[in-house]
Amino acid sequence: xxxxxxxxxxxxxxxxxxxxxxxxxxxxxxxxxxxxxxxxxxxxxxxxxxxxxxxxxxxxxxxxxxxxxxxxxxxxxxxxxxxxxxxxxxxxxxxxxxxxxxxxxxxxxxxxxxxxxxxxxxxxxxxxxxxxxxxxxxxxxxxxxxxxxxxxxxxxxxxxxxxxxxxxxxxxxxxxxxxxxxxxxxxxxxxxxxxxxxxxxxxxxxxxxxxxxxxxxxxxxxxxxxxxxxxxxxxxxxxxxxxxxxxxxxxxxxxxxxxxxxxxxxx
Amino acid sequence: xxxxxxxxxxxxxxxxxxxxxxxxxxxxxxxxxxxxxxxxxxxxxxxxxxxxxxxxxxxxxxxxxxxxxxxxxxxxxxxxxxxxxxxxxxxxxxxxxxxxxxxxxxxxxxxxxxxxxxxxxxxxxxxxxxxxxxxxxxxxxxxxxxxxxxxxxxxxxxxxxxxxxxxxxxxxxxxxxxxxxxxxxxxxxxxxxxxxxxxxxxxxxxxxxxxxxxxxxxxxxxxxxxxxxxxxxxxxxxxxxxxxxxxxxxxxxxxxxxxxxxxxx
Numbered sequence: 001x002x003x004x005x006x007x008x009x010x011x012x013x014x015x016x017x018x019x020x021x022x023x024x025x026x027x028x029x030x031x032x033x034x035x036x037x038x039x040x041x042x043x044x045x046x047x048x049x050x051x052x053x054x055x056x057x058x059x060x061x062x063x064x065x066x067x068x069x070x071x072x073x074x075x076x077x078x079x080x081x082x083x084x085x086x087x088x089x090x091x092x093x094x095x096x097x098x099x100x101x102x103x104x105x106x107x108x109x110x111x112x113x114x115x116x117x118x119x120x121x122x123x124x125x126x127x128x129x130x131x132x133x134x135x136x137x138x139x140x141x142x143x144x145x146x147x148x149x150x151x152x153x154x155x156x157x158x159x160x161x162x163x164x165x166x167x168x169x170x171x172x173x174x175x176x177x178x179x180x181x182x183x184x185x186x187x188x189x190x191x192x193x194x195x196x197x198x199x200x201x202x203x204x205x206x207x208x209x210x211x212x213x214x215x216x217x218x219x220x221x222x223x224x225x226x227x228x229x230x231x232x233x234x235x236x237x238x239x240x241x242x243x244x245x246x247x248x249x250x251x252x253x254x255x256x257x258x259x260x261x262x263x264x265x266x267x
Numbered sequence: 268x269x270x271x272x273x274x275x276x277x278x279x280x281x282x283x284x285x286x287x288x289x290x291x292x293x294x295x296x297x298x299x300x301x302x303x304x305x306x307x308x309x310x311x312x313x314x315x316x317x318x319x320x321x322x323x324x325x326x327x328x329x330x331x332x333x334x335x336x337x338x339x340x341x342x343x344x345x346x347x348x349x350x351x352x353x354x355x356x357x358x359x360x361x362x363x364x365x366x367x368x369x370x371x372x373x374x375x376x377x378x379x380x381x382x383x384x385x386x387x388x389x390x391x392x393x394x395x396x397x398x399x400x401x402x403x404x405x406x407x408x409x410x411x412x413x414x415x416x417x418x419x420x421x422x423x424x425x426x427x428x429x430x431x432x433x434x435x436x437x438x439x440x441x442x443x444x445x446x447x448x449x450x451x452x453x454x455x456x457x458x459x460x461x462x463x464x465x466x467x468x469x470x471x472x473x474x475x476x477x478x479x480x481x482x483x484x485x486x487x488x489x490x491x492x493x494x495x496x497x498x499x500x501x502x503x504x505x506x507x508x509x510x511x512x513x514x515x516x517x518x519x520x521x522x523x524x525x526x527x528x529x530x531x532x
Contacts, residue, residue: 035441036399037370046396050382050389057384057421117380120346121437125397126370267348 037126040134047122047135052142054112061105062146069101069151073158084161091223094155095178095215098144099208101151105143106186107203109136110194123265133261136190137183144179160226167225174225177246178218181253185210188257191264210253217246295358297322297445297487298343302352305338305511312338314511315352320504322444325488327498327519330508331531336491337376339508340447343489344374357445370398373443375451375467379434383423387414387433390422391440398441408436413462427454432463439466448490452497468501495527 038046055061076093077083085093113119122132152171156164186207193203221242298320305313313335320326328336341347343356345365354360359367374380381390391405409415412432422430431454438446451467452460467488492498499505505522507515507530514530515522 035401038396038399042399043397046393050385050393053389054382054384112382112384116382117376117378118382120344120374120376120378121380121394122397123346124344124369124372124374125394126366126399127397267346 040128040131043125043127043131044134044138047132048138051135051139055139055143058112060111061108062143065101065104065143065147066150068104069097069147070154072097072100073151073155077158082159085159086161087227088219088223090155090160090226091219093159094152094222094226095219097155098148098151098178099182099211099215101147102140102144102182102186103204103207105140105147106182106190106207107193107200109140109187109190111199114194119265129262129265130258132265133187133191133257137187137257140183140186141179144182148175148179161228162226170225171222173243174218174222174246177221177243177250178214180250181214181217181246182211184250184253184257185214188253188261188264191261195264213249214246217242217249221246296320296355297324297357298326298489299355300352301354303339303342303349303354304351305335305342305347306350312511313342313508316506316508316511316513317352318504318506318513318516320487320489322487324503325490325501326504326506327502328489328491328506328508329493329495329498329515329527329530330491333510334508334530335511336508337449338511340374340376340449340489340491343445344372344447345369346374370441371444372447373438373441373445374447374449375434375438376447376449377453379422379430379437381422381430381433381437384421386419386421387425388418390433391436394437394440400441404440408440408466411462411466412436428456428459431455432459435463435466442486444486446486446488448488450491450493452494493531495524498527499524 073093076085076097110119113122123129152168152175153164160167189203189207189210193199193206196202221239224236224239296319298318300319301317303313303316304311316335316339318326328339330336338347342349342354342361345356345361345368348362354362356368357371359365361368381387382393385393388405388409391408392402394400395402395405406415409418412435414429414432414436417425417429422433425433435451438448446467448467451463455463488501490498490501492501499519499522502519502522505515505517505519505527506513507527509530515526
């Protein structure tokens, strides 16, 4: 301890660029170190970086989500007593499984912040609070992307009748649109649920009804892609309708989340 | 610590006129509370608390567990909304102008507000980015709190004293104008107390005794404490809370340790 530098000499107080305070005599001291409130994207970057670092260190969300999905496909494989599924059946199994796997990540999304004071630290900083919504939604999107990188090939291997490589390019758009909806709704619900004692119960209770339209839209949009005898180049008009519905739902819930998120962080 | 002799024991609802210490601003008080009330459900955690504190002064809050000390600090930090009364912090009226307080307050609470899985450096860099502070400040503070050689270890592997030092660095990273310190010396041994003194103490970088730099001279502190002697040494103004009410509000020079001890009986 005694070998440490003399603190009073080592410490250089910050000064504020925007409105430098004055001494009681009215003199302004020269600035030494600048401090600028960060813009929203710099804040999103800092929060997202922290989020991914914490997940990398703890591995609390993504491995659990992935394992859940793969295990569920194995259970379906044996429970249905079928080697392969296609069409509506395949789409239903895929999206219900992905939805419940996503719930595991949604439930954990704000837990570290709530338990370790991250909320308070964030609220004390001079930043746009929407940055937390964006960063959390982006983090959840990243978790869903990793989940699907593992779960969709597992689904193709364990259950899906048509070869996965034929369906995957078209399925990607459905996955992206559904993931955006899950991320927006999931982040909103997780921020609400984490402030309650029954967060593990309240999260799914609030999220599942709100996510039902996402699952319906995603299942209907992906069902024509998961049939054995799919006409090459043919676009089903109902599929386009469901994709548009998904996109609209994403937009609506994105805007709702943006509008109300600040209030969820308030006391 | 400051000029004495103006204030006396007052009813809790009367703002206390406090003399301006040498080096403090004579403008708007740094804190002005009039009839502050904060409830948790039906229970009033703070009832009709009023006081005034000038920039550069230190308010020390005493009181038994559950008296409302932490609640008061969280209201002043804009983390909790006052339910009644007029609360002005650094000239901003809470809760309406809470945005004007953010970034100007440093809160050191019971929790370090640091992520256990991240290293000390990662934690401080994260907070530096949120406050728009340069990385060099992080390195500087790591040196000040003597954690430079443990900076790349996860927080969860450090002792409580080291975590408290990291939390002090976190709370003072942005050189806040107002420091809110909830039992700041908890978990710190005498050597560690000496290390953090320039960051949160009255004699080094903070307060009225010629610390390094202008920003330090203007810093104001609110400290909650259970240590009558230590707390009175730091204080310009003493607030004793009991069941959320101001049972004692006087200038520090007029308060003896026995009166503080009496609050706990």
